[in-house]
Amino acid sequence: MGAGSLIVVINLLGGWWFIRRFILKPVAALNAASDELASGKLDSRVPTHGEDELASLGNSFNQMAESLQRHTLELEESHAFLQALVDAIPDGVRIIDDDYNMLLVNRTFCEQVQWPDEACSGEKCYRVAHNLDSPCPVDLLTCPVEEIRKDPKPLKVIHHHCHEGEDTLDVEIYAAPMRIMRGGQEITLVVESIRDLSQQVRFTHEQRLSELGRLAAGVAHEIYNPLSSMKLALHSLLQSIDREGQSEEVSDYLSVVEQEMDQCINITDRLLRLSAAPMEQKELVDMEEVVDDTLTLLKWDAEQSGIELVRDFPDQPLRVIASGSEMRMLTLNLVQNAFHAMPDGGRLTITGKLTGHEVVLTFTDSGVGIPEDELPYIFMPFFSRRADGVSGTGLGLAISRTIVENCGGVLSASSTQGQGSCFTVVIPEADPEVPGL
Numbered sequence: 421m422g423a424g425s426l427i428v429v430i431n432l433l434g435g436w437w438f439i440r441r442f443i444l445k446p447v448a449a450l451n452a453a454s455d456e457l458a459s460g461k462l463d464s465r466v467p468t469h470g471e472d473e474l475a476s477l478g479n480s481f482n483q484m485a486e487s488l489q490r491h492t493l494e495l496e497e498s499h500a501f502l503q504a505l506v507d508a509i510p511d512g513v514r515i516i517d518d519d520y521n522m523l524l525v526n527r528t529f530c531e532q533v534q535w536p537d538e539a540c541s542g543e544k545c546y547r548v549a550h551n552l553d554s555p556c557p558v559d560l561l562t563c564p565v566e567e568i569r570k571d572p573k574p575l576k577v578i579h580h581h582c583h584e585g586e587d588t589l590d591v592e593i594y595a596a597p598m599r600i601m602r603g604g605q606e607i608t609l610v611v612e613s614i615r616d617l618s619q620q621v622r623f624t625h626e627q628r629l630s631e632l633g634r635l636a637a638g639v640a641h642e643i644y645n646p647l648s649s650m651k652l653a654l655h656s657l658l659q660s661i662d663r664e665g666q667s668e669e670v671s672d673y674l675s676v677v678e679q680e681m682d683q684c685i686n687i688t689d690r691l692l693r694l695s696a697a698p699m700e701q702k703e704l705v706d707m708e709e710v711v712d713d714t715l716t717l718l719k720w721d722a723e724q725s726g727i728e729l730v731r732d733f734p735d736q737p738l739r740v741i742a743s744g745s746e747m748r749m750l751t752l753n754l755v756q757n758a759f760h761a762m763p764d765g766g767r768l769t770i771t772g773k774l775t776g777h778e779v780v781l782t783f784t785d786s787g788v789g790i791p792e793d794e795l796p797y798i799f800m801p802f803f804s805r806r807a808d809g810v811s812g813t814g815l816g817l818a819i820s821r822t823i824v825e826n827c828g829g830v831l832s833a834s835s836t837q838g839q840g841s842c843f844t845v846v847i848p849e850a851d852p853e854v855p856g857l
Contacts, residue, residue: 462489512614551582564595572597590617714751726765733772739850761787781845789837
């Protein structure tokens with residue numbers, strides 16, 4: 421009986437060891453690896469020994485885990501490639517579903533709305549772009565999601581995007597539908613390409629300066645150089661007449677010709693200064709000189725349009741730190757804008773003064789004025805309502821505002837319909853204590 425009991429105990433212990441070693445332990449390892457795989461640890465594997473059924477099951481599990489890890493890595497690489505692709509696009513890009521969720525955004529859009537890259541995806545489009553807690557009211561704003569939901573066709577709209585700090589950004593949105601399969605059903609997403617209009621205004625401004633620069637180069641070659649040569653020859657002729665004591669009347673006529681040549685050369689100089697490329701480092705600019713140069717170039721245009729030009733500047737200089745060519749472009753835009761508002765003639769008064777430590781310029785015309793409901797939009801890019809009936813680009817005032825803001829100043833407007841408008845430029849005065857100013 422004792423021997424039989426010992427044999428039974430040995431068999432039980434051996435059976436327990438065998439079951440634990442070859443069944444329970446491999447099953448526990450397989451269960452632990454499954455839990456790790458389910459938690460996202462894709463490199464989890466099951467140690468396998470032998471060639472029994474559990475070892476075969478472990479090998480199958482490892483092959484499944486390796487395949488899953490490989491396909492997940494390929495999926496992550498594809499997503500990273502797609503993200504890098506949209507991040508390389510210079511305009512803002514976002515993809516929105518039917519519930520206003522932004523499924524994908526690029527880095528440019530995040531920079532436009534001043535949101536962190538990782539915080540934008542998954543957010544509501546109206547929350548990020550318009551700082552709202554509910555969808556945009558369709559009566560006040562053209563919503564691309566709503567419009568494409570009604571009619572799945574591409575469209576283009578202009579919006580004001582709001583930053584977290586309540587700053588606004590004028591953007592042009594080109595939206596188009598994108599159909600994909602999800603859960604066995606076809607759904608429509610909205611793809612938006614968002615262009616910062618301030619960048620387009622800056623590009624247009626630089627392009628305009630570049631075109632003027634080429635024009636000025638041609639003027640310098642075709643007019644300035646021949647005039648200079650003629651002036652030298654005329655000066656020599658005058659000296660020869662004085663030495664030989666010839667007719668005083670001839671000398672007077674030639675002196676008049678020389679004065680007119682000087683005037684032509686001065687006008688050409690002003691055109692060259694107007695079209696000069698903006699300097700990266702700003703310079704000291706006398707605003708009275710800028711206004712005088714611009715009015716000289718537009719004097720003939722004013723006479724033909726029946727416009728009286730009046731200027732009022734103090735004795736002290738009005739100096740700012742800016743780009744001379746940009747200040748001339750600013751003055752040119754505002755003066756031409758006033759001319760357009762007076763198609764039947766009138767008066768333009770330009771006043772300069774120093775208020776505290778700020779240079780203040782006002783451009784007051786006696787034109788048709790601006791309707792009260794249009795006044796808030798006149799600085800928007802591509803907004804154009806010219807009184808002379810000509811279709812403008814709508815960029816003159818937008819460029820002017822950009823130039824003033826780059827100098828730390830403010831450009832504002834007031835108007836009374838039927839009586840005229842007044843544009844006010846306020847720019848910080850150049851510090852008189854800075855050496856060399």
